[in-house]
Amino acid sequence: MPTNPDMQACIDECLRCYQTCLSMASTHCLETGGKHVEPEHFRLMMACAESCRSSAHLMLIGTALHKHQCSACAEVCAACAASCEEVGDM
DSSP states (O other), rough: OOOOHHHHHHHHHHHHHHHHHHHHIIIIIIIHOOOGOOHHHHHHHHHHHHHHHHHHEEEEEEEEHHHHHHHHHHHHHHHHHHHHHHHHOO
């Protein structure tokens, strides 16, 4: 089943965010230490990465239930972005 351009753009953004959060957490944050590895921030980065991966997965398999996951994902991403901004140097 072909994916419409808007859905494909959303999938691409979710996968990009997944890659960015996972990579930043596992390299930059772990290597920098301090506030970057405080449990609340680090868990939020892991939650953001997984939420984005799950959202992309549900869109790729074509289930209408992706809307629920994507809504939660947007909330997690906003919280993660705020946390990264607060920690700084990200």
